[in-house]
Amino acid sequence: xxxxxxxxxxxxxxxxxxxxxxxxxxxxxxxxxxxxxxxxxxxxxxxxxxxxxxxxxxxxxxxxxxxxxxxxxxxxxxxxxxxxxxxxxxxxxxxxxxxxxxxxxxxxxxxxxxxxxxxxxxxxxxxxxxxxxxxxxxxxxxxxxxxxxxxxxxxxxxxxxxxxxxxxxxxxxxxxxxxxxxxxxxxxxxxxxxxxxxxxxxxxxxxxxxxxxxxxxxxxxxxxxxxxxxxxxxxxxxxxxxxxxxxxxxxxxxxxxxxxxxxxxxxxxxxxxxxxxxxxxxxxxxxxxxxxxxxxxxxxxxxxxxxxxxxxxxxxxxxxxxxxxxxxxxxxxxxxxxxxxxxxxxxxxxxxxxxxxxxxxx
Amino acid sequence: xxxxxxxxxxxxxxxxxxxxxxxxxxxxxxxxxxxxxxxxxxxxxxxxxxxxxxxxxxxxxxxxxxxxxxxxxxxxxxxxxxxxxxxxxxxxxxxxxxxxxxxxxxxxxxxxxxxxxxxxxxxxxxxxxxxxxxxxxxxxxxxxxxxxxxxxxxxxxxxxxxxxxxxxxxxxxxxxxxxxxxxxxxxxxxxxxxxxxxxxxxxxxxxxxxxxxxxxxxxxxxxxxxxxxxxxxxxxxxxxxxxxxxxxxxxxxxxxxxxxxxxxxxxxxxxxxxxxxxxxxxxxxxxxxx
Numbered sequence: 001x002x003x004x005x006x007x008x009x010x011x012x013x014x015x016x017x018x019x020x021x022x023x024x025x026x027x028x029x030x031x032x033x034x035x036x037x038x039x040x041x042x043x044x045x046x047x048x049x050x051x052x053x054x055x056x057x058x059x060x061x062x063x064x065x066x067x068x069x070x071x072x073x074x075x076x077x078x079x080x081x082x083x084x085x086x087x088x089x090x091x092x093x094x095x096x097x098x099x100x101x102x103x104x105x106x107x108x109x110x111x112x113x114x115x116x117x118x119x120x121x122x123x124x125x126x127x128x129x130x131x132x133x134x135x136x137x138x139x140x141x142x143x144x145x146x147x148x149x150x151x152x153x154x155x156x157x158x159x160x161x162x163x164x165x166x167x168x169x170x171x172x173x174x175x176x177x178x179x180x181x182x183x184x185x186x187x188x189x190x191x192x193x194x195x196x197x198x199x200x201x202x203x204x205x206x207x208x209x210x211x212x213x214x215x216x217x218x219x220x221x222x223x224x225x226x227x228x229x230x231x232x233x234x235x236x237x238x239x240x241x242x243x244x245x246x247x248x249x250x251x252x253x254x255x256x257x258x259x260x261x262x263x264x265x266x267x268x269x270x271x272x273x274x275x276x277x278x279x280x281x282x283x284x285x286x287x288x289x290x291x292x293x294x295x296x297x298x299x300x301x302x303x304x305x306x307x308x309x310x311x312x313x314x315x316x317x318x319x320x321x322x323x324x325x326x327x328x329x330x331x332x333x334x335x336x337x338x339x340x341x342x343x344x345x346x347x348x349x350x351x352x353x354x355x356x357x358x359x360x361x362x
Numbered sequence: 363x364x365x366x367x368x369x370x371x372x373x374x375x376x377x378x379x380x381x382x383x384x385x386x387x388x389x390x391x392x393x394x395x396x397x398x399x400x401x402x403x404x405x406x407x408x409x410x411x412x413x414x415x416x417x418x419x420x421x422x423x424x425x426x427x428x429x430x431x432x433x434x435x436x437x438x439x440x441x442x443x444x445x446x447x448x449x450x451x452x453x454x455x456x457x458x459x460x461x462x463x464x465x466x467x468x469x470x471x472x473x474x475x476x477x478x479x480x481x482x483x484x485x486x487x488x489x490x491x492x493x494x495x496x497x498x499x500x501x502x503x504x505x506x507x508x509x510x511x512x513x514x515x516x517x518x519x520x521x522x523x524x525x526x527x528x529x530x531x532x533x534x535x536x537x538x539x540x541x542x543x544x545x546x547x548x549x550x551x552x553x554x555x556x557x558x559x560x561x562x563x564x565x566x567x568x569x570x571x572x573x574x575x576x577x578x579x580x581x582x583x584x585x586x587x588x589x590x591x592x593x594x595x596x597x598x599x600x601x602x603x604x605x606x607x608x609x610x611x612x613x614x615x616x617x618x619x620x621x622x623x624x625x626x627x628x629x630x631x632x633x634x635x636x637x638x639x640x641x642x643x644x645x646x647x648x649x650x651x652x
Binding site for chain 2: 008048051077095096132137180
């Protein structure tokens, strides 16, 4: 046998041994009485920070439930932010691990890829994420525990219009969520009678945003709406450089953005759902020694919703029924409600940035 | 239900195999360092998805996906004719960015970042490939046909000319051969099969969006042809199977949940490095990547 064949045989043997060891462990664990939940999260790759924060929120919820004698076992799968990996993870969790339900994935393309499978298998999936209804075969499975992007953007558009703003420039990016937010804002603002003098969707990794920023202020609009997280800091800095003095509005600005834009963004107002209960914030900081954020809070709520369904009705059919009947849940992010047209509503508020600190104003 | 999971993995192997052997044709056999392959895959997936959503039958969709990608292959060959090595890699990479940008921005056609959901399952002669097992059979048939066509090409006198063009283009031209035509054909055929793979991907996942076709997605395919060995179809098959299956057992090792994702990636990368340390030319490589 030559060296190449030896290496190939070696790899095959290693793969078989690992699979065999796993199979033994898996077989033994199945015999125990546990509720098994699979989690598909982007634990590595570009969205890893988001995925890891979500994992912490899930672990916190599971830890609390397991303290009360309920045995929940988590099986984590890394989707790496890819649709095909998310599908692989889904197939493994449902067919090999035989989990009772799945939480995740987080990215829109992953949810869109998983949705038809969950519908085909009638398998319950809950996700702390947002995906347009048009990309889901069953609007209640996956059950989305994330504020509907269009609703949130329309709310801030109404608020901006009510402030007496009549012309606005809109800057977003080509990211699916940010594009939806920017377009929903522009459409609502125009429907209220306002004028959108300029709209542009930047690339999420575009380095030079000066051209778009210059165009945005060229027609002297009353205000600028930034429907972006990715380009928020870049744009804020450029507007400062260009000497822009007008009003700025945005959406979902977290403490990281607030801190990084200190000195550039004072007076900026934004809408956000991220006002989590103090008790949760404190608990999270005690366990992880870091501050909680939006994915952690939403994942904590989504996990607790799933656990509450599983404890009452552990079968998959009953779980799907619970998804269909879901109306409201009092979570750390406030009262989460599901509308008749399957939109998830989470309480929002208007905040203002002042030298890096976030203050609730409405 | 282990079999259901295995079927899923075998489908991915089939799709990746078509993609890898077609890339092998242009990179390994013709010496064209082509980073535009992911763009052909993208073109095939979008053409197929759009036609399927418009209600056209599967065989038309997959054929048009291949032909559409082939047209782009020929078009790419025109401006890159005189480029070699790194310059060719950069130019083809640019082409990938252009196709990605088109998929992202031509929202009336592609729905941009929202992607195309609800792609129906393929149907042939009244039979719908709705189960994963039937889709696997379809994928394996198409992958086998693709393999035998490419094997036939590389074993034919034309295949020898491709290899000669790779080894010494000037000598081939001195012998009176039109190397532009040869390279264009290689790129066109390679693109055709990438389009076919894209079509199968779209039909299988039933949802596509531009982020599935970034340059990052090309890395596993390039890894397959390097680890399998350049200009080796046998090596490509083995490498495809190993690279698709290798991450899977790692899913079963019980790491603590806080490090589960990164540690699996590190082990995967380490295994790939070990393979390349012991076999720098890949498993059955005939040439080294310049």
